[in-house]
Amino acid sequence: MRETEEKVEVEVEVEASAEGDISVEDSVVEESEGEQVANEEDNVEVLEPKKEEEDFKAKYLYLAAEMENMRRRYEREKEGLIKYGNEKVLSGLLDVVDNLDRTLEAISSDEDEKIKNIVTGIEMVRNQFLEVLKNNGLEEVKALGEEFDPNFHEALAQQPAEGKNDQEILSVFQKGYVLNGRLLRAAKVIVVKN
Structure with missing residues (x-):
């Protein structure tokens, strides 16, 4: 900023010596132009921190939104793991249910009293087993x-x-x-x- 003022003064002196006479009004105009250039430089310096501040704010908002998205994604994945995490185990237990059903089909027509008691016991176990599976979705x-x-x-x-x-x-x-x-x-x- 100081260089600009000196430069304006130097230009005024050079013009004055070249033209001979210089009026006070001309030198005032020259000085006001120098002040405008200095003010514009100050404005540029003020605008740069504002732009930097806006950039930081935009980056902050972007990162905050990204963190929120990651949190939501994590929650969905966690819910999915809780909901379907036992899928493999339950899938394996379906064969057990099938075998219980086949056993009941094979022996349920027998008229022997002991076999009827066994069938009743197997049905109770099967129903209890199915209830546990149902409670797990x-x-x-x-x-x-x-x-x-x-x-x-x-x-x-x-x-x-x-x-x-x-x-x-x-x-x-x-x-x-x-x-x-x-x-x-x-x-x-x-x-x-x-």
Whole structure:
């Protein structure tokens, strides 16, 4: 800023010596122009910190939004792990349920009193087991008598049947299950095709 004032004064002296006479008004104009240049430089210096401040503020807001997005993503992943983390274990337990069902089918028609007591005990264990699975979000896919839905059913065969609608499930080979709304195992079924 000081160099500019000196430069203006030097220019005024040079012009004065070249022209000979210089009026006071001319020197005042020259000085006011010098002050304007100095003020503009001050404004530039003031604007630079404001721009820097705005840049820092924008970066801060961006990072704050990014942190919030990361927190939300973490929460969703955590909920997913809690909700579906036991998927592998429950999937393995479905074979146990299938075996209990097969056992009940095989021995339930026996008329022996001891066998009937065993069947009752197995049914109680099965029901208790299914209740525990249900409490963990596992539900059986409705199949028998329902319309075939490829999202939940796997057709093993098609078979004609009188009095039944096309695409109606005629029989279930293996039950299907859903874990918290997500298909864990599709029901394997035989579908009506007339």
